[in-house]
Amino acid sequence: MNIQPDFVKEEQLQELSESFRLHNQLPPDLYTRYRIKRGLRNSDGTGVLVGATHLGNVHGYILNEGEREPIEGRLTYRGYNIYDLIHGLEREDRFGFEEIGYLLMCGELPTRRQLKEFQHVIGLERALPDNFTEDMIMRAPSRDIMNKLASATLALYSYDSNPDETTVENIMRQGISLTAKFPVIISHAYQAKRRYFDGASMFLHVPDPERSTAENILHLIRPDGKYTDDEAKLLDRCLILHAEHGGGNNSTFTVRVTSSSGTDTYSAIAAAVSSLKGPRHGGANLRVVKQFEEIKENVKNWKDEGEVRDYLCRILDGAAGDGSGLIYGMGHAIYTKSDPRAVALKHAARPLAEKKGMTDEMNLIELVEKLTPEVFAEKKGSDKPMCANVDMYSGFVYRMLGLPKSLYTPLFATARIVGWMAHRLEEVTTGGKIIRPAYKPLAKATTYTNIDERM
Incomplete structure (x- = not known):
C-alpha cells in the first residue's frame, strides 16, 4: 500500500522542535508552588473528586487520620x-x-x-x-x-x-x-x-x-x-x-x-x-508480556527463587528489562494489598493452564508476584505495599488462548x-456542565514585534 511521503525535512523538524523546547520549560517546584493537582491526584496519592457515579467503585485503601491504610482490593x-x-x-x-x-x-x-x-x-x-x-x-x-x-x-x-x-x-x-x-x-x-x-x-x-x-x-x-x-x-x-x-x-x-x-x-x-x-493505560499489558519474555529467556531455572530474585534485582537496577527500573504488572494507583481483577483472573486461568501444559509459566508469574514486593523493599528501602495488577495475568491468559x-x-x-x-x-x-478544569497561565505579557525586526 502507498504511504504518504514526508515533506518536512529533518533539519526543519529539529529547528521547530528546539523552539518548542526553549519556550516550554517548567521549573520543578511549579506544581507545589501553585498547589496544582498534577494528574488530578492529591499529594497523598488520592484522586481529586470531580464527580459522582452509581456505576463502579474501586477501593484499595482507607484514610486513617490522614494516612492511607492498605486493605484488600x-x-x-x-x-x-x-x-x-x-x-x-x-x-x-x-x-x-x-x-x-x-x-x-x-x-x-x-x-x-x-x-x-x-x-x-x-x-x-x-x-x-x-x-x-x-x-x-x-x-x-x-x-x-x-x-x-x-x-x-x-x-x-x-x-x-x-x-x-x-x-x-x-x-x-x-x-x-x-x-x-x-x-x-x-x-x-x-x-x-x-x-x-x-x-x-x-x-x-x-x-x-x-x-x-x-x-x-x-x-x-x-x-x-x-x-x-x-x-x-x-x-x-x-x-x-x-x-x-x-x-x-x-x-x-x-x-x-x-x-x-x-x-x-x-x-x-x-x-x-x-x-x-x-x-x-490499556497498552500496559504488552509491556508485561515483553518483560516476561525476557525473564523466561534469561532465567534458566524458573523454579529457583534465588535466580528469579537476582534477575528482578537487575530489572530494578535498570540493568535488565527496558532500563526503566520498573517491574511491569506490579503496583497500582489505588489497589494496595490486592487487585481483585488479578485475583479473579489468576483463579480462572489455573485450570486451563493445567490443561494446556503451561503450569510452569503460570508458576513463574506467581513467583514474580510473590518476590517483587520483597525485592522492591530491599532495593528501595520502602515498606509501601505492592500487589500484582490485572496486567500481570491478562497477557498470559490471552497467550494461552492463542490470541495475537x-x-x-x-x-x-x-x-x-x-x-x-x-x-x-x-x-x-x-452531569449538567461541561468539564472545564483550570490551568495556571505562565506566559508573561509580551509586546508585538514586526516580522522584520524579530531575531
Missing part, C-alpha cells in the same frame, strides 16, 4: 462485588459479559427474559453495515488495530440515521450497537493487518448472532473458527473483569469529558479508544465499551 459494579458476580456465573456455568453489560447500562441484573432479549438484540446488531469491512477496514488497513478501531468507530457515525440525538433511548441504542460490533471490527482489522502487513492469509468469518461475545471473538479470529467451552468461558471472564473500573480511569474520564461537551456517541467512544491505546499481541489492547476496549457507554449515559443525564 474491592471492585464493585453497581454495588455488586466482582467476586460475587464471577462466582455466581461459575456456579451456573454461564457466559456473563452480556449480563454485566445490562447491569452497567441499565442499572440492575436482568431477569432471564430480559437477558434473553438483550442477548438477542446484540446478536442482531453484530453485522457491520454493507461494504463497511471493504470500505473502512480493508481499503485503509492499519498496523495498529486500536487506531483502526477508533477510525471505524468514527466512521459508524455516517451509517447512523440519528447520530447526534442525546436522549437516553438513542444513546442506549448506540451503546448496544457498538457493544455488538466491536468484536467484529477488531477481528476484521486484525485479518486486514495479517494480509497487508504480516504477509499471512486472511480469514473473514461471519459473526454468529446466537453465540456470546467471547465465543464470537474466538470464532472470528481463529482460522478454523473453532474453540473449546473452557477457552471461551475464560475469555468471557476477562471481558467481565475489564468492563468497568470507575469514572476516574483515563479512558472513562475521556468519555465523561467529551460527553459533557454534548458531542455524539461515536466521537466520545473514539476518543476513549485513543486514550486506552496509551502504554500508561496486536489484539490485547483492542480486547480491553471490546470489554470496556459497556462501561464507557454506562458512564456516557450517566454524564449526559446527570
